[in-house]
Amino acid sequence: MRKLIALMLTLILTLSAISTLATDKALVEEAQKLTHEELVEKAKAEEGTFIVYGNTSRITTALEQFCALYDITGEGNNLKDAEIYTKLEIEIDSNAKGADMVMIQDGASLEFLIENGYLINYLPPSVAANVDAADQNPLVHQFINKVFIYNNQGDDVPAIKNVWELTEEKMKGRVLFKNPESEQVNMNFLVMLTNEEWAARLAEAYEAHFGKPIELGEYKNAGYMWIAQFLSNCVFGSSDTTLAEEISQPTAAGKIGLFVLSKLRSSSVLTENLTVGEYDAQKNAYTIQPFSGFMYPMYALVSSGATRPYTAMLFIDYLMNVDGFQPWGKSVGAYSANSALVPLEGDLGIDIWKNTLVSEDPAYILAAYEDVSTFVTKYVK
Amino acid sequence: METIQRNQVKRLGRMTHTFLSKPANLILVVFLVLLTFLTLYPLLVLIFETFTVHSGREARAVGLPRGSYTDYHFKRLLFTLDDGGAMGVTYSNSWIQFYGPLLNTLSVAFTSSAVAILFGGTVAWFITRSNLKYKKFISGVFVFPYIMPSWTLALFWQSFFKNEFIGTGTSNGILASVFGIFMPEWFVYGYFPISIVLGLHYAPFAYILIGGILRNMDANLEEAATVLKTSRMRLLRRITLPIIKPAALSTFLLVFASSISAYSVPVFLGSPVRYYMLSTKMKSLMDTYPGQAYIIAAVMIMFGIVILGINQKVTGSRKSYTTVTGKSSQVSLVDLRKWNRPVAVFLVILMLLIAVLPLITFAAESVIIKAGNYSLSNMTLDFWIGTNLTYLDQGDSTGILLSGKVWKALFYSLALAATCAVVAGTCGMLVGYAVAKKRGTRMANAVNSLAFFPYLMPSLAFGAIYLAMSVRVSWLNGFVLLALIGSVKYLPFASRSGLNAMLQLSGEIEEAGQIVGIPWWKRMTRIIFPIQKSSLLSGYLLPLVSCMRELSLFVLLVPTSNTLLTTMLMQYSEKGWAQFGSAINLLIIIVVLLINYLVNKLTGASIDKGIGG
Numbered sequence: 001m002r003k004l005i006a007l008m009l010t011l012i013l014t015l016s017a018i019s020t021l022a023t024d025k026a027l028v029e030e031a032q033k034l035t036h037e038e039l040v041e042k043a044k045a046e047e048g049t050f051i052v053y054g055n056t057s058r059i060t061t062a063l064e065q066f067c068a069l070y071d072i073t074g075e076g077n078n079l080k081d082a083e084i085y086t087k088l089e090i091e092i093d094s095n096a097k098g099a100d101m102v103m104i105q106d107g108a109s110l111e112f113l114i115e116n117g118y119l120i121n122y123l124p125p126s127v128a129a130n131v132d133a134a135d136q137n138p139l140v141h142q143f144i145n146k147v148f149i150y151n152n153q154g155d156d157v158p159a160i161k162n163v164w165e166l167t168e169e170k171m172k173g174r175v176l177f178k179n180p181e182s183e184q185v186n187m188n189f190l191v192m193l194t195n196e197e198w199a200a201r202l203a204e205a206y207e208a209h210f211g212k213p214i215e216l217g218e219y220k221n222a223g224y225m226w227i228a229q230f231l232s233n234c235v236f237g238s239s240d241t242t243l244a245e246e247i248s249q250p251t252a253a254g255k256i257g258l259f260v261l262s263k264l265r266s267s268s269v270l271t272e273n274l275t276v277g278e279y280d281a282q283k284n285a286y287t288i289q290p291f292s293g294f295m296y297p298m299y300a301l302v303s304s305g306a307t308r309p310y311t312a313m314l315f316i317d318y319l320m321n322v323d324g325f326q327p328w329g330k331s332v333g334a335y336s337a338n339s340a341l342v343p344l345e346g347d348l349g350i351d352i353w354k355n356t357l358v359s360e361d362p363a364y365i366l367a368a369y370e371d372v373s374t375f376v377t378k379y380v381k
Numbered sequence: 382m383e384t385i386q387r388n389q390v391k392r393l394g395r396m397t398h399t400f401l402s403k404p405a406n407l408i409l410v411v412f413l414v415l416l417t418f419l420t421l422y423p424l425l426v427l428i429f430e431t432f433t434v435h436s437g438r439e440a441r442a443v444g445l446p447r448g449s450y451t452d453y454h455f456k457r458l459l460f461t462l463d464d465g466g467a468m469g470v471t472y473s474n475s476w477i478q479f480y481g482p483l484l485n486t487l488s489v490a491f492t493s494s495a496v497a498i499l500f501g502g503t504v505a506w507f508i509t510r511s512n513l514k515y516k517k518f519i520s521g522v523f524v525f526p527y528i529m530p531s532w533t534l535a536l537f538w539q540s541f542f543k544n545e546f547i548g549t550g551t552s553n554g555i556l557a558s559v560f561g562i563f564m565p566e567w568f569v570y571g572y573f574p575i576s577i578v579l580g581l582h583y584a585p586f587a588y589i590l591i592g593g594i595l596r597n598m599d600a601n602l603e604e605a606a607t608v609l610k611t612s613r614m615r616l617l618r619r620i621t622l623p624i625i626k627p628a629a630l631s632t633f634l635l636v637f638a639s640s641i642s643a644y645s646v647p648v649f650l651g652s653p654v655r656y657y658m659l660s661t662k663m664k665s666l667m668d669t670y671p672g673q674a675y676i677i678a679a680v681m682i683m684f685g686i687v688i689l690g691i692n693q694k695v696t697g698s699r700k701s702y703t704t705v706t707g708k709s710s711q712v713s714l715v716d717l718r719k720w721n722r723p724v725a726v727f728l729v730i731l732m733l734l735i736a737v738l739p740l741i742t743f744a745a746e747s748v749i750i751k752a753g754n755y756s757l758s759n760m761t762l763d764f765w766i767g768t769n770l771t772y773l774d775q776g777d778s779t780g781i782l783l784s785g786k787v788w789k790a791l792f793y794s795l796a797l798a799a800t801c802a803v804v805a806g807t808c809g810m811l812v813g814y815a816v817a818k819k820r821g822t823r824m825a826n827a828v829n830s831l832a833f834f835p836y837l838m839p840s841l842a843f844g845a846i847y848l849a850m851s852v853r854v855s856w857l858n859g860f861v862l863l864a865l866i867g868s869v870k871y872l873p874f875a876s877r878s879g880l881n882a883m884l885q886l887s888g889e890i891e892e893a894g895q896i897v898g899i900p901w902w903k904r905m906t907r908i909i910f911p912i913q914k915s916s917l918l919s920g921y922l923l924p925l926v927s928c929m930r931e932l933s934l935f936v937l938l939v940p941t942s943n944t945l946l947t948t949m950l951m952q953y954s955e956k957g958w959a960q961f962g963s964a965i966n967l968l969i970i971i972v973v974l975l976i977n978y979l980v981n982k983l984t985g986a987s988i989d990k991g992i993g994g
Contacts, residue, residue: 112437
């Protein structure tokens with residue numbers, strides 16, 4: 001009996017999913033062939049409010065500029081990553097009016113939505129040549145980095161050169177990190193540390209710092225060991241913005257955080273009290289061993305429930321170029337996937353950052369997520 | 382044969398017709414069907430969801446496709462006690478995700494109920510049975526903590542007491558930076574403040590319910606004891622306390638149920654130190670493993686059912702409520718003598734701290750530029766009326782009073798609150814009328830229980846169920862969904878005040894109208910409603926005020942967090958946009974207090990009558 005119900009339910013769900021798909025995927029593919037003017041025309045001809053869900057607060061500014069430029073009514077919403085995923089599915093499943101376009105992080109969860117047709121990829125012809133093949137499908141809009149940043153005031157400045165310093169007794173309570181349970185990209189970063197490559201590099205770094213080979217004991221590999229000891233020393237915050245503000249206060253002397261570099265743009269952050277670790281002028285790179293932090297892509301896609309698909313595609317095209325990227329590009333810590341857009345003065349390019357930051361590998365994250373997240377929960381509790 | 386059958390059918394038809402021609406019966410039948418659908422059907426959906434595989438991360442973890450049947454959620458949440466390894470059972474998945482939060486929830490609920498009754502009941506006694514000074518001020522301000530959103534006190538507590546040695550430990554709140562006093566972590570976050578804040582928030586409940594009994598208590602009882610030279614302590618113990626026992630127990634149960642489902646207070650005062658309760662765990666699980674979140678919702682609802690049952694047993698046997706007749710009752714007040722001034726002053730200061738200081742704190746937080754610095758040079762009105770604030774790179778580019786987004790949210794919130802108030806209030810009045818008229822019949826009891834049930838369903842769980850329902854019913858989204866859930870959620874209050882109002886009316890009043898042949902609707906609008914106007918209107922006021930300050934009910938259902946003022950506030954707080962957040966918080970509180978004041982002045986309706994004092 002319940003098998004029958006389950007079968008019926010799956011059938012209904014798949015059918016409803018398919019029926020909403022057919023129009024939009026083909027439509028997006030067709031639209032790849034349009035010229036810019038044709039796209040603008042079609043976008044303007046569409047009706048209703050253009051709705052965008054974004055993981056980033058600057059999406060509303062970009063949207064405002066876009067709407068002013070093309071005389072379109074738009075509504076931007078800044079939501080948490082997990083919320084966007086939940087919302088999108090429910091809206092598309094129940095055919096409710098929802099987002100036309102999304103800007104979203106967490107590549108591993110994205111897989112599911114793309115596989116099942118909830119999100120459709122669009123590569124604007126105007127930037128196709130300047131975007132790395134690896135970043136084209138799904139389309140990466142920008143990369144964001146979270147790096148080790150410390151308060152440079154007081155006597156005991158934690159200017160670390162090796163991440164294993166953060167696991168020492170004296171660092172207890174001095175390390176700030178956004179709770180990985182409320183930020184998927186943080187959890188993904190921890191998952192990545194357990195793969196072969198990073199576990200090996202962590203083992204090497206251990207030897208370099210403590211002078212003796214690593215003894216794993218009960219831990220599966222060096223990644224797990226570092227995660228456990230790092231998290232035990234951490235104090236968890238609920239928002240990168242608050243973390244940045246708090247760690248920049250004079251009272252936060254001696255503390256170090258792992259958070260988004262671009263939060264330094266906020267006016268309530270006292271940037272003079274902060275230093276990004278650890279800059280090597282000779283190499284023109286940040287050189288904490290074996291990594292200075294991590295980075296993750298922010299993707300831009302069309303929703304299959306879009307009532308204004310052409311506007312969505314036009315907006316993606318806008319965002320990938322100079323004007324659309326400006327809300328992010330004017331501050332440090334935002335790197336467009338469009339290589340024609342240069343990074344901000346004083347910041348490094350993404351190609352340099354890529355060498356010292358941990359990146360997401362969706363396939364590995366999908367496979368290892370369960371194990372690592374259960375492990376992490378014990379240390380975050 | 383045929384004639385007999387036809388006659389039977391005709392008789393049945395006539396009986397039904399007679400039955401339904403009485404308005405009270407018709408109302409009962411309609412609401413029985415409606416409420417069953419709106420409360421029991423969602424429950425079925427909930428239970429169904431606890432056995433279903435949802436998408437994304439959950440599907441990967443279970444290893445089955447979306448929509449399949451599974452008992453994985455139960456196993457994982459309730460029976461995974463052995464994966465803590467060397468660290469012990471408190472590190473097992475089930476403990477972290479369920480049993481630990483369950484323990485925390487129960488301890489907080491017990492403590493906050495105790496706090497509410499002790500504080501509210503004591504003040505109620507002072508106000509109703511003693512000659513305390515400044516009564517008007519104290520009783521007027523006492524309901525503030527209930528009118529203000531529950532997180533007001535929580536946010537105030539956090540921003541007042543936080544300091545660099547606890548939590549993320551980098552900035553100082555007002556007490557630390559202005560007075561140099563650093564409170565320990567257990568005082569500022571976790572079990573202690575959550576219990577205190579919830580207790581204070583629900584103390585008005587106790588005050589109103591217990592105060593109501595004390596107010597109407599016949600003074601002859603106490604005077605008889607005094608004549609026999611009973612000491613005051615004995616009088617209190619042997620006469621006063623037993624009389625208020627049913628009300629106290631009822632209050633305890635209500636506050637207990639409310640504390641179990643509290644969400645915003647634990648989020649602000651518990652989550653920063655990872656002190657989780659069932660409600661906060663449910664919210665975080667909803668985005669990752671919904672199946673387990675639904676199980677927690679079901680557990681919370683079960684608590685509600687049990688408490689409802691106990692409450693019915695305790696209060697169901699009250700006999701007569703008629704008070705609108707003509708007898709006057711004497712009340713003799715206890716003379717406090719030398720204790721009068723100290724107690725009165727103490728209470729006044731306490732009320733100022735609880736009701737007024739938070740408002741001042743929020744005002745201060747909304748005008749400072751850099752956190753922790755409360756000097757005048759660091760203050761600006763930009764967050765209220767500034768323009769061109771893109772340099773801030775936060776939330777909005779204009780101050781909140783000039784922001785289109787904020788005004789839109791304000792009007793949407795007001796419209797939603799008004800709709801819920803009208804629907805819930807009217808239905809509540811009708812239900813109250815019908816149940817009062819048919820008091821004692823099975824149908825009346827059924828409708829009465831069903832109408833009260835939504836109150837005991839935790840708002841967050843309720844929201845989760847309606848979310849699941851909204852996927853199945855296509856027209857159920859947006860404003861309609863929010864208005865529906867709001868109306869159902871606040872129906873209990875409206876029906877309670879409606880019931881109390883109707884029970885107070887002696888039956889002769891309506892019968893007089895019936896004898897003269899006045900139709901039902903005219904009897905309602907021209908006789909009954911005007912007499913009990915202030916009690917009945919309180920049934921409209923409570924949903925109105927509650928809806929304006931409601932968060933957890935709507936947080937899962939709003940199209941975007943900018944839809945309602947309260948969800949906007951939550952988003953701003955989570956993002957750390959402290960100034961905008963505090964400004965919006967202050968705006969919400971002012972609007973709510975204003976509405977309460979206006980309705981009170983214009984119609985005489987008030988929160989006290991609404992809760993049933």
